[in-house]
Amino acid sequence: MKRLAAFIGFFLLFLLANRFLPEIIDPYYLHLFTLSCINVILAVSLNLINGTTGQFSLGHAGFMAVGGYTSASLTFYLGPKIIATLDFLPAILAKNFVFLFALLGGGLSAAFLGLLVGIPSLRLRGDYLAIVTLGMGEIVRVLILNVEAIGGARGFSDIPAYTNLFWIISLTALTIAAVASLTASSHGRAFLSVREDEIAAEAMGVNTTYYKVIAFVIGAFFAGMAGCLFGHYLQLLHPNSFTFLKSFEIIIMIIVGGLGSIFGAVVAAVILTLLPEALRYLGPVKDWRMVIYSLALIILMITRPQGLFGNWTPDFRRWWPFRKPQPVA
Amino acid sequence: MRKWIIFGLALSLSAGCAKRDDVIKIGEYGSLTGTTATFGVSTKNGIDMATEEINAAGGLLGKKIQVIVEDDRGLADEAASAVKKLVTQDKVVAVLGEVASSRSLAGAPICQENKIPMVTPSSTNPEVTKKGDYIFRICFIDPFQGEAMAKFAFENLKVKKAAILKDSKNDYSVGLAQYFAETFKGLGGQIVAEESYFEGDQDFKAQLTSIKGKKPEAIFIPGYYTEVGLIARQARELGLNIPLLGGDGWDSPKLTEIATLKKPGDALKDCYFSNHYAADDPNPVIQDFIKKYKAKYEEVPDAMAVLGYDAAHILYDAIKRAGSPEGAKIRDELAKTANFPGVAGQTTIDSARNARKPLVVLKIGEGGAYEYMATVNP
Numbered sequence: 175m176k177r178l179a180a181f182i183g184f185f186l187l188f189l190l191a192n193r194f195l196p197e198i199i200d201p202y203y204l205h206l207f208t209l210s211c212i213n214v215i216l217a218v219s220l221n222l223i224n225g226t227t228g229q230f231s232l233g234h235a236g237f238m239a240v241g242g243y244t245s246a247s248l249t250f251y252l253g254p255k256i257i258a259t260l261d262f263l264p265a266i267l268a269k270n271f272v273f274l275f276a277l278l279g280g281g282l283s284a285a286f287l288g289l290l291v292g293i294p295s296l297r298l299r300g301d302y303l304a305i306v307t308l309g310m311g312e313i314v315r316v317l318i319l320n321v322e323a324i325g326g327a328r329g330f331s332d333i334p335a336y337t338n339l340f341w342i343i344s345l346t347a348l349t350i351a352a353v354a355s356l357t358a359s360s361h362g363r364a365f366l367s368v369r370e371d372e373i374a375a376e377a378m379g380v381n382t383t384y385y386k387v388i389a390f391v392i393g394a395f396f397a398g399m400a401g402c403l404f405g406h407y408l409q410l411l412h413p414n415s416f417t418f419l420k421s422f423e424i425i426i427m428i429i430v431g432g433l434g435s436i437f438g439a440v441v442a443a444v445i446l447t448l449l450p451e452a453l454r455y456l457g458p459v460k461d462w463r464m465v466i467y468s469l470a471l472i473i474l475m476i477t478r479p480q481g482l483f484g485n486w487t488p489d490f491r492r493w494w495p496f497r498k499p500q501p502v503a
Numbered sequence: 504m505r506k507w508i509i510f511g512l513a514l515s516l517s518a519g520c521a522k523r524d525d526v527i528k529i530g531e532y533g534s535l536t537g538t539t540a541t542f543g544v545s546t547k548n549g550i551d552m553a554t555e556e557i558n559a560a561g562g563l564l565g566k567k568i569q570v571i572v573e574d575d576r577g578l579a580d581e582a583a584s585a586v587k588k589l590v591t592q593d594k595v596v597a598v599l600g601e602v603a604s605s606r607s608l609a610g611a612p613i614c615q616e617n618k619i620p621m622v623t624p625s626s627t628n629p630e631v632t633k634k635g636d637y638i639f640r641i642c643f644i645d646p647f648q649g650e651a652m653a654k655f656a657f658e659n660l661k662v663k664k665a666a667i668l669k670d671s672k673n674d675y676s677v678g679l680a681q682y683f684a685e686t687f688k689g690l691g692g693q694i695v696a697e698e699s700y701f702e703g704d705q706d707f708k709a710q711l712t713s714i715k716g717k718k719p720e721a722i723f724i725p726g727y728y729t730e731v732g733l734i735a736r737q738a739r740e741l742g743l744n745i746p747l748l749g750g751d752g753w754d755s756p757k758l759t760e761i762a763t764l765k766k767p768g769d770a771l772k773d774c775y776f777s778n779h780y781a782a783d784d785p786n787p788v789i790q791d792f793i794k795k796y797k798a799k800y801e802e803v804p805d806a807m808a809v810l811g812y813d814a815a816h817i818l819y820d821a822i823k824r825a826g827s828p829e830g831a832k833i834r835d836e837l838a839k840t841a842n843f844p845g846v847a848g849q850t851t852i853d854s855a856r857n858a859r860k861p862l863v864v865l866k867i868g869e870g871g872a873y874e875y876m877a878t879v880n881p
Contacts, residue, residue: 202591209580319672328674329579329605331630335612404580409612412579412605451584454573463574464536 184347192340208337208407210447211346212400217427217443218436219396222353224425225434225485226362227389228369229296233307234397235420236314237284239413241398242405243324245280246333249273249406253334273336277345277402284398287314288391296386299372311418318413329412330405337407345403349396354436354487356392365389369434430474432481437488442481526569527562527828529554529818530589530619532600532610537577542602542807546624547572548800549811550599557819564826568819571595575606582606586613595619596828599814602807604628604674611638618830620821620837624814625807627675632856637830639837639856641814641845643881645675648750648777648862649682649725651879655775655864656721656748657690659877664695665748666719668710668734670726671699679725679750695719700730707734708741715743727752732761735770749776754806759871768871779806779847781863781875792846806847813845 196204216234223231253272260268287310295306324330356362364385367375376382405411427446431438449470453463474482531550533543550570558567571593573585582601589595590613598614598621601607607626614621615635622639623631629646632638656662665687670676684694695717698710711734714722722738724731724747731753738747753776759768780789782803792812796804804812817840824839825832840852848860861880865873 200591202587205584205587209584316672326674327672327677328628328630329608331608408580408583408609410579410605410608412608414577414605415579450581451588454585454588461535461574464576 185344188340188343188347191343192338195339204339206448206451208339208342210444211342212404212407213424213427213443213447214346214440215349215396215400215403216424217431217439218349218353219393219400220424221428221431221434221436221439222356222365223389223393225428225432225439226357226369227365227386229386229390230301230304231307231390231393232304232418232421232425233291233311234393234424235416235418236307236311237288237394237397238401238404238420239311239314239318239411239416240287240401241280241284242401242411242416243318243330244283244398245276245402246330246405246411247324248276248279249334249336250330250332269334269336270341273341273406276336276406277341277399280402281395281398284401285391285395288394289387292387292390296390297383308418308421311416311421315413315416318416325411327413329410329414331410333405333409333411335406335409337403342403342407345399349399350436350440353392353396357436361385361388426471428481430471430481432483432485434485435481435483435487437486438481438483441483525566527564527566527822528593528595529568529570529815530586530593530595530598530600531570531572532575532582532585532589532598532606533572533602534577534606535572535574537575539577539603541805542625543574543577545805545807546600546602546811548796549624549804549808549813550815552796552799553812553815553819557816563819563822564828570599575601577603577606579605579609582609583613586610590614590617590619596830597622597818597822597833599624599811599818601626604631607631608634611635614638618834620818620830620834622814622818622837624810628678629857636838636856637834639852641817641850641852641858641860642779642810642847643860643862644857645678646682647881649679649684650686651862651864652679652723652748652750652775652777653683653686653690653692655777655877655879656723657687657692659864660721660746660775662692662720662746664693664717664719666696666698666714666717666722667694668698668700668707668714668722668724668726670702670730672701673726675750675752676725676727680723683723683725700726700734702727702730704730705733707737711738711741711743715741719745721746721748723748725750725752728755728758729761732758732771735762735774736764739764739770747771747774749774751776751778751806754778756803756805759867762871766870768867771867771871772869774867775864775876776867777862777879778865779862780809781865782873783875784863788844789846809846813843813847813850816845817843817850 220234223229249272256272257268291310295303319327364380367380368382368385372382427442428439431442450467453466533546534540535543554568554570575582575585598619602625604626607623608631611634615637620637625642627645629644632640667680669680696714700707724734735747762768762770764770821836822833825836838852843850851859853859859881861878863878864876866876868874
């Protein structure tokens with residue numbers, strides 16, 4: 175009951191934010207907020223694979239691309255038809271219904287690809303997954319380049335601008351909440367055991383392949399949704415946005431934040447999105463923007479190789495209003 | 504110590520944000536770093552030159568022009584960030600950029616939404632200017648280049664059977680190939696082979712052998728100079744001595760350097776490509792520009808520099824005619840641009856906000872020198 179109340183409360187809060195924030199906050203900052211949130215979703219979901227479960231995936235940009243392109247095809251080709259059949263609903267509801275449909279389609283298609291790639295490759299240990307996912311990302315990109323219906327090498331433009339603050343905030347919150355509660359559950363313990371020692375985990379009866387595939391598929395699902403938000407925000411998807419460099423960018427985020435720390439992934443994703451933009455204001459040394467950015471990363475890795483937060487996550491439950499009172503020791 | 508660093512940062516931030524009303528702010532976004540960095544840098548050189556000329560002559564509307572440049576690292580999302588910053592933070596009156604169509608497509612909706620005119624110097628994808636009535640382009644588009652070369656091949660070179668070798672990963676190359684094929688077939692010609700390669704490939708003998716078997720009279724290769732140079736060399740080694748045709752992606756001093764068998768550029772001798780301007784055109788506007796550019800940057804201007812220079816001048820001219828730095832007025836004047844004497848030909852903006860301007864066909868002659876062949880009018 176309390177959960178339902180909290181859910182409705184958040185829903186209304188996000189709706190209000192969607193309605194009133196754009197009027198108070200400068201559009202440039204809203205833009206940076208949106209990009210930060212998309213990167214947070216990507217980093218938190220990759221953290222589940224690379225951080226918590228300890229598998230080295232290099233394919234997050236590929237999942238993002240699959241999710242983005244699938245959802246964009248859904249809204250671009252099927253969207254108008256769905257809206258036409260839903261004409262008894264107010265236009266704004268119909269539009270958001272289509273977008274929800276696209277989000278799920280994008281997420282599920284990425285998850286399905288994750289399953290396809292994950293089942294054979296996650297049976298192996300070590301660096302094989304990195305190689306397979308790197309290859310997968312490139313295959314996805316080359317496939318997109320050769321399909322004319324989704325723009326091919328010209329990029330997919332004219333995607334409807336469905337991404338708004340409501341979707342951005344709710345999906346970011348959903349991703350963090352889902353990954354956090356998953357990590358805290360018994361499944362999460364299994365993920366951790368796979369990371370710490372696969373042989374020991376298997377000896378204790380943990381089906382390691384099963385848990386690796388689960389983590390991989392869930393991570394891919396959220397990456398697909400991030401791709402959907404990204405495409406419907408920029409109104410453009412271009413294969414060049416999904417090279418392996420994009421995968422590395424996300425990996426850098428979770429390493430800077432501290433592998434395994436959800437809080438770290440969130441903070442690092444925000445910092446690394448804002449840093450290059452903040453450096454635009456440096457005046458005379460502006461041309462050295464990307465050098466300063468890279469230097470900052472190097473210095474950070476030398477001084478804190480475990481990342482900003484290690485695998486520490488603050489106990490936010492302490493501030494959760496609906497918590498049962500803990501017995502005082 | 505740390506306090507001082509923070510203080511210094513805050514100071515530089517506030518200095519950067521200081522309002523200056525005695526200048527007209529123009530935004531520019533481009534790939535100053537990344538894989539297409541030379542495009543961004545050349546364009547910036549051209550724009551800087553045009554700006555200095557106007558400022559030296561007293562500026563615009565009694566004020567100096569200040570161009571605020573933002574780098575987008577060649578990424579679409581960074582381009583969107585850069586344009587958003589220029590439009591909402593710096594409050595520029597107009598935006599110049601981008602070279603690549605994919606980045607222009609990311610920036611255009613933002614300019615359109617904020618009613619800030621955007622002029623792209625060299626994005627050739629037809630989609631770009633369809634984004635709205637504030638988006639202009641001052642170069643010709645892919646269809647025109649493909650059509651012009653098809654006509655040139657059919658009418659001037661009397662070619663009846665042509666082959667196409669395109670970079671299937673590159674939108675520019677795919678677009679040119681498509682329009683070339685359509686026009687060429689429409690004229691009564693025949694496309695006997697269509698092969699493709701990827702940017703970065705080194706060996707093209709398989710495709711060239713297959714093309715050779717079909718006995719075409721010319722090959723259309725709408726790619727970039729690195730691959731074109733290698734293709735030309737390997738074609739000659741295979742004994743395929745027919746003219747090669749191409750687009751403005753050929754234009755680079757590196758082209759003839761790569762396409763060298765015995766003498767510089769001999770692999771591309773008697774080949775033809777379309778371009779924005781001819782450096783040997785005696786037109787004083789062009790010669791004057793080349794002289795000034797060489798004096799300033801110590802290199803021969805490429806097409807990006809020329810188009811950046813023209814884009815800036817066309818925009819400044821429109822602002823001058825508008826008499827005010829208001830977006831809507833600048834837009835109206837940009838739309839009225841007619842027969843503007845740019846370095847890359849007389850430019851007229853049509854009702855679809857694209858430029859109608861001639862292109863030139865260049866022939867590669869002895870020693871890799873470009874010779875002016877023909878002007879094709881739209």
